Amino acid sequence: MKSYVEITNKIKPYNKTLQIDGDKSLSIRWALIASQAIGKSKSLNILKSEDVLDTLKCLKKLGVKVKLIKNKCEITSKGLNSFNYKKKIILNAGNSGTLGRLILGLLVHSKNKIKLKGDQSLSRRDFSRVIVPLKKFGVDFSSNNGKLPIDIFGTSFPKPIKYYEKKGSAQCKSAVMFAALNTSGTTVIKAKKSRDHSELLFKFLKLPIKISKKKNYDLIKINGKKKIKPFNYNIPSDISSSAFFIVLTALSNNSKLKINPSRVGILKILKAMGVHIKVKNVKTYNGEKIADLFIKSHKTFKPINCPTRLNSAAIDEFLLIFLVAARANGISYFKNLSELNQKESPRLIWGSKILNKMGIKTKLTNDSIKIFGNPNLKINKNIVIKKFLKDHRVFMASVVAALTFGGSWKILDKNSINTSFPTFISKIKILGAKIK
Secondary structure, rough: OEEEEEEOOOOOOOOEEEEOOHHHHHHHHHHHOOOEEEEEEEEEOOOOOHHHHHHHHHHHHOOOEEEOOOOOEEEEEEOOOOOOOOOOOOOOOOOOOOOHHHHHHOOOOOOOOOOEEEEOOOHHOOHHHHHHHHHOOOEEEEEEEEEEEHHHEEOOOOOOOEEEEEEOOOHHHHHHHHHHHHOOOEEEEEEEEEHHHHHHHHHOOOOEEEEOOOOOEEEEEEEEOOEEEEEEEOOOOOOOHHHHHHHHHOOOOOEEEEEEEEEEHHHHHHOOOEEEEEEEEEEOOOOOOEEEEEEOOOOOOOOOOHHHOOOHHHHHHHHHHHHHHHHOOOOEOOOOHHHHHOOOOOOHHHHHHHHHHHHHHHHHOOOHHHHHHHEEEOOOOOEOOOOOOOHHHHHHHHHHHHHHHHHHEEEHHHHHHHHHOOOOOHHHHHHOOOOO
């Protein structure tokens, strides 16, 4: 089977409805928290991607009972700090930064040394951002200059801490929140605004968490040693996966799409740029706001000076937002995005590379990008996308670009989609895409 795709034709107009797979971040968080509950927890619509499957494999190695049938999963546990595992255990987080960082938070009470490793991409990423705060709980680490592989040596008496999370990283914040569950006392986190899946799950489970929302940060207080009851969770569709189809439809000719139901994370930026999105049937499920999304294609888009307060909510979707900016009639500016270069690949750099290959002028710094949009851009050349560290989002964003801007594209590392969205190609073909 080929390890690449070839696209030589734009997608034709369509009017379809899609059901998007379960949310990756919520699938991983559900599994990790369920491993700390007393009894059997169940989930529906769990995402069967490599990141989630690696999470379940790690939990099995830690002695947790896991049963997975299609998109239904059962996890049976004996509660907080009930992991039962062999000495010299090695956990493999694969490509998943969410798994790698969050599971360290659950291991602060581990009685024996545990080694954590990952794939080539994850091994390049910074883990000192979680090692530093977790050490305050009394944990010891041995690492490769703050990168994987890491040895964690738990403590018998993890102590509550005060922590200031300055990066706007939901993973760092969540790792500390998970560690706080094992402490006797109150952990206080002052956190720059970021995605709040963990907070919403804690609230849904009625764990002792208090959140004070300030203008530029959240103040989070967590009391540990609270028994977690088993819980059932129907995982909503992933807005990060939905975003590929939202932008595909917006940039296509005379197309319409309904997506149901999904989280509504990045819509403010796209709406500000003129993307036609209607949000219907809004409701809150276990703290997460979900809705049906209706998208129509549009010929012209507005440039944006993107407010930095919206960065964290859309951090995984900026490659797609950059494509909309490429079609805009003017210059778009995005700043304070150094976090993008801490992802599976340096995505800010790759966003600029893809646009440059298409013929779009950009001005790039280490944390910002200016995009000089061209609403009349027509691509009549060959474009090859390769050596992007198998970053699934680079692959999928490139597919969207090929289907909407034209040209003849060859995009390598097709299997990278298995990390987060294994059904991406099959779903995009439902809309009529010609992909070889």
